[in-house]
Structures are given as structure tokens and as C-alpha cells.
Amino acid sequence: MRQFDAYQNPSPEARLIAPYLVVLSSHHLHGLSEVIVAPAVNDATRVIGDLEIAVEVQDAPLTLVVSELFSLSATALRRRAGSLVEHEDAIRRALDRLFTGF
Numbered sequence: 001m002r003q004f005d006a007y008q009n010p011s012p013e014a015r016l017i018a019p020y021l022v023v024l025s026s027h028h029l030h031g032l033s034e035v036i037v038a039p040a041v042n043d044a045t046r047v048i049g050d051l052e053i054a055v056e057v058q059d060a061p062l063t064l065v066v067s068e069l070f071s072l073s074a075t076a077l078r079r080r081a082g083s084l085v086e087h088e089d090a091i092r093r094a095l096d097r098l099f100t101g102f
Contacts, residue, residue, distance in 0.1 A: 001074060002027040004088060006040060006057045008079035010072075017041055020057045020081055021072065022064055024095065034071040040064045050097045053090045057081050066094040 005023045009015040018039035025035040040055060040062040047054050051067040058081050084091065096102065 004085045006081045007077040010076045035074045038066050038069040051094050
């Protein structure tokens with residue numbers, strides 16, 4: 001499991017709104033049982049502010065909502081769907097904005 005990997009949302013109910021979860025925790029932190037993820041939601045037409053990023057996972061247009069990050073057991077993420085590493089700069093900017101305000 002690597003930083004910026006997208007996984008199918010393990011919750012069937014939540015998957016209707018957020019089909020994928022994107023790992024934001026660094027893969028260099030070994031031994032953690034939890035990872036920090038952000039949901040990639042279906043509403044790709046409404047990117048609002050600096051904390052949302054338009055992305056695609058398996059050709060589906062989505063919005064990565066960095067402000068809604070949460071922790072999840074790493075074992076819950078089983079079906080890798082791709083990587084958003086090409087959006088690394090935008091994701092890092094959104095995280096900086098979220099935690100520093102700048």
C-alpha cells in the first residue's frame with residue numbers, strides 16, 4: 001500500500017457516494033495498523049475551494065475531498081483501483097492548506 005493509492009471503498013453503502021478512498025498516509029511509516037484516507041466522491045462537476053481536487057479513478061471522473069479525511073484500518077482496503085500519484089502536488093497543496101491555512 002503506497003501513498004496516493006486509490007482503493008475501492010469497503011463500505012457498500014458509502015461506495016454509492018464515494019466509490020474510492022485514497023491513502024494519504026506515507027508508505028514510509030511502517031507498522032501502523034491505521035491509514036489516513038480521503039474519499040473520492042462522484043460529484044466531479046462541483047470542485048469547491050482548495051481542498052477538493054478533480055481526479056479520475058478507472059476512467060470515472062471524481063472529486064477528492066481532502067477536508068473529509070479519516071483513519072481506517074489498513075486491512076479494510078483490499079481492492080486497489082489505481083494511483084493518484086500524478087496529482088501529488090495538488091494533494092500536498094490541499095493538505096498544507098488544510099493544516100496550515102496557507
